[in-house]
Amino acid sequence: MAIIERPTETLVPATATPAYVTPDSGLGVFRRPVQSEGWKSWLFTVDHKKLGIMYGVTAMAFFVIGGIEAMLIRAQLAGPDGTILSADKYNQMFTMHATTMVFLFVMPMAAAFANYMVPLQVGARDVAFPRINAFGFWAFLFGGIFINTSWILGGAADGGWFMYAPNSSVTFSPTNGIDFWVLGLLITGIASQTGAINLIVTALNMRAPGMSLMRMPIFTWMILVVQFLLVFAIPVITVALVLLMFQRQFDATFFSVEFGADPLLWQHLFWIFGHPEVYILVLPAFGIVSEVLPVFSKKPLFGYPFVVFSGAAIGFVGWGVWAHHMFASGLGPVSVAVFSVATMAIAVPTGVKIINWTLTMWGGKLRFTTAMLFSVGLIIQFTIGGLSGVTHSVAPSDTQQTDTYYIVAHFHYVLFGGAILGIFSGLYYWWPKVFGKLLNETLGKGNFWLMIIGMNLTFGPMHIIGLQGQPRRMYRWTEARAGEGFFNLGFWNLVSSIGTLILAIGVLLFFINVWVSHRKGTVASPLDPWDARSLEWLTSNPPKEHNFDRLPTVHALDEVFHRKYEDVGTDGHHEYKQVATTEELLAIEEANADAHIHMPSPSYWPIVLAFSLPILAYGVIYNLVLMVVGAAILVLGMYGWALEPSTAPETDFDQSPPSGGSELEVASHG
Amino acid sequence: MSTETVDHTTEAGHAEHDEHADHGWSDGKYIQLAVILAVITGLEVYASYADWLGPAFIPSLIIMMVVKFVAVVMFFMHLKFDNKIFSWLFYAGLFLAVGVYVALLVTFQFFNR
């Protein structure tokens, strides 16, 4: 039985990662794997922390791929009549750049943080459905790889990430690229959907005793909102993708204008998904910033309930503004006016967030670590993106701006300046929690400043380029329409392309930082390097497999801070005195560890089930026989899943640790 | 968000009392409901042939459809007897779907303005 039995008086060393299991079960179909080390422990793991790391690593790999695609695009556009890419390759490049960054980097990166942090922040030992969690990761990975195999199988999708009909029909895009795109996104959609349900149930149902919803850390709140958006938005894109797949594979007529189809149907379905998707991308970063700013300001988040409700409001209003992506598409003035006003309305809760972040810093005690720098950077950069967003909520103005580089500038300030800066803030902030080591602050600051300078050089000039009338998605631009003087398009295009290089060096510094801090292995992180406030810091670095020795009881928002500090001021004066260190708090928890801790055993089936999906997808494109194989694996996986025992039998685990040193009776299981 | 209704004060109470006790109706009542639903279905089919309904035809069909829908969800699916949070989760999706897709179909009507 996968149980950690422990005498309550025993103290566990903070570094103890139970890892002494000799699996003696073979590949018994209806037994569960028990490895806790080696590659099998990763392949079959259901541990939310391992899956979180895997999400992160995979997403970072796709970030690099998407970044290379972006640099090729900018290299092509550095001068007039660029020749680095052909028109065809260029179209594939910007399609895949967007697809990769949106679906394979930012979304899974948010999933990485959510997976790792949400159970820790709510004081749970794992997510609600660990096996489904593992399945979600593998589906995402296989889906991402599947989409990218199109590069070597006849060319990637070339219709833009918005994939407007009828340009996405076979007539206009005869290669298989769009088929790969459609099926790949269906697969990653399944991953997002399962992940979202899982995290909602976790946040709603697995909170530690005493953690009411209004005591939930703000990051978890934002993740909760995002998962609701996902749960309801993914089915919409699924419908659109299925219609497009039937159109391309089975000659359905949904987007065949000659049959009387209306191409605007696709646009509506896509943007009904696509607009909530924008908030899906950016709200996790807002959550991270709302965690980081209070910690380094030594102040609670200003107006926590307002931030919570504005997040929820953004999530809700986000459903009523999709057609602002279609102001030029001929909706008719009534619809345009309605959606224009609704779009302005959504600026209000977004503005509330910026105001609250600023006021969180106001009167604080600010320490500018790298994580903090990225968060402050986000406030500034996102504000620029938000304000340019206001200029095209004004529909007539938008008809001048949409599909120009001005829009490209806008959403990169939102997505790079919002989502990605937030992600990097989170990486620096939580790195010691996840890996037990601090990232180098000097390199980190270099990383930050290069990225800020790089992104402003890259995306700042795009405002000018766009307002001077250069459309998006053009594989080349011409000197004849570049103008002269200060607003010369050639100059600003070159600046923008040089900016990408600086940006790339900045990102490279991050990877160097990771390499440096892990190779030397010297900087073991203190338990609580930032003097943090929320529950994930009430456990070791990295957390034990079961997260908490004792499930904490929560008394307040910012529970950990209030356990560390006491208000000793009188007469309305506040004076905070440290009454405990985190080490001491942890020692208390360990001293009162729960007697029985059940953790789920690893499982073979998530990866098997997920593996069937790309097989099925290749089958749809190439060969029905392959589909049969995929379906067989799918059925096998489902029955294996359903019939698998809920835990590995006790006999599968070693009862006494071979390497000794601990008196614990530990049965671990990956 | 739907989640604010979570009532923590009932937590202990829930843990103790038998969850199965509040599972609604006896079998007999379910059968009665099924008979009513069958009758409504019959009325629907009749309505689709009845000319005398005139302009009330489509509204009456929609009303009967909604009644059937609500009856199944409330009673067969126990939503009426269960914790409110389930209702919130389901209705969030349902009303979002109705709102968004009705708006979508309406924009197609406004196109020629």
Next chain:
Amino acid sequence: MADTAVLADAPADHGDAHGEHHSSTGLSNNKLAMWLFLGSECLLFGGLISTYMLYRGRHSENLGPDQLWDIPFTSASSFVLLMSSLTMVLAVSSAHRRNLRNAKIWLAVTATLGSLFVAGQVYEFTTFYREGLGFTTSLFSSSFYTLTGFHGVHVTVGIIMLLSLVAMLSKQRVHGDKAETVEMVGLYWHFVDVVWILIFTLVYLIPA
């Protein structure tokens, strides 16, 4: 509450021995997840129904809904599906009374009624096809077949789940709370029925 487990997707056999699992709301994880899933399915079927509503009138003269529908036949199969909801609810309430024998019987009856419905749909599709309505014939045909096909696949999956559940109950392979497992399948099945209630009215009864 000190004794806590995380085994939600596979409730442990020994759950009773350790008492209730911890949960903030006192509700079952599985049931929360199922209702969320059903909520999201609303948007899936909503999208398909909207597509159909938009395109229902776009077909050639003699191959539209008004020419093809056989209302008495579809009414009969709708009635069958509606009655399967009754048998499903009887299975659930038997399971809650720990009467597994009856539960299994009702589950089997539900699966049979479901199969009858699917058979009816297959018959209907072949009839339409023989009258010349292929999948690619018109916008109406593509969206009709896609909508009802998606529903049919949902029913089929439900039937497989029902039959698997009967088998697993018989072989004692259901882990955890058996009544809850039956209830989960039941929720899914009822939802599929509820969707058909919408389709029956919106697609069949309201003329194009």
Next chain:
Amino acid sequence: MTFHERTNVQTSEPMTSVASVSSDQISRSRRPVLALGAVIGAGVVASSCAAQAPQDTWSPAGENAQMIHNLQWPIFAVAGIVGLIVFAAVGYAVWKFRDRGQPIPEQTHGKPALEIALTILPAVILAVIAVPTVSTIFALADTTDTECVVNVTGQQWWWEYDYPIADDGSICGFMPTAGNASPIITSGQMVLPVGTKVLVRGTSRDVIHSYWIPRLNGKKDMVPGRVHYLRLETDTPGIYAGQCTEFCGLSHANMRMEVIALERADFQKWLDNELKPYQAPETAAAKAGETVFIQQCARCHQINGLVDPINGELVVSAPDQFVWSGAAPNLTNLMMRNTFAGATWDLLSPQCRARVWEAAPEEFGERFLEGVTPECLNTVDLREWLRNSPAKKPMYADAEMLEVTDGKTRGMPYLALSEDQIDLLIAYLLERK
């Protein structure tokens, strides 16, 4: 395919405004340019003084764009000011409250009153913005006062213009000087009379395109199977550049267009020239070129009134048999345009181009109506185009690759013309004006 037959598409749409067109109704009302007082406004002035790109969205040259401009610059100004306030607040907080050893601040969760005030403030600003926004949306959508109609059709990767004849026999509000009007079909450059409210009725023959002349109005998608309306009006004679802005496949970047604004008298001249009968080639080379054209080009490209000397019959092109979208540019009076191939390349050599494009408004009409003279022809690009068009402008011209289009190309295929044939063709085309 019904949507290819543009007349069906057009007539099926209610078009009351065409009937009410009257040349007397020329409205020259212009909004007075608002004085720019704000700090940000100064930047706007600076930008409009600089030699901006021809597609600058901040230098309106007609009433519709001016309406947008009047709406957008105050909003940019407000956004700029709000941005500065936020930066100042964040900057001040960063500087003032950095850790200098001060005690841990009060653990306050905020002041609801302040919070609510700061929520209402942006809401009020946005409400103020919303009012002119909505009124401008409806003003721009109004099609009742337009005096001239041009049908615009996008296809991969060029624009076709079709000037329909109104009930009274006029075209765009102008009566032909001699004879009856016949529809004028041209491509690339849309010629319009200055100061006239023009209604563009747009659609597409294949995928979605978007018509955008930044200095005249915002963009409007042209969607196959639908007709969308766009208003255009110009203040001064000149060339107004634009570009397709909805991604439309391989050569999206090579799908450009221009609006040519002519004084009313000049427009009348242009119109009469377009309606004149076919001019038989004069030189021997041009005569031979006519034969090459009939053999090689006339399958897809129409030249109105061209007669086959062998059988004496009118040559009627049938692009629908060869091109997937079913159309190819009409080349009647090609040399009256000064761009070709989706307005991507100039028909004028660089020196001559400047003469027309940078002409003062009062001279522009005359220079434009000179057309392309033999000395001014841009032979470099035109020859490259005739040698191998898909190499110059990426197109799906390889019929084998496109079984999905029944072997029809999208764009112009490689024709394997000899250098001699190219010379003759150019001689022939030079006379088409």
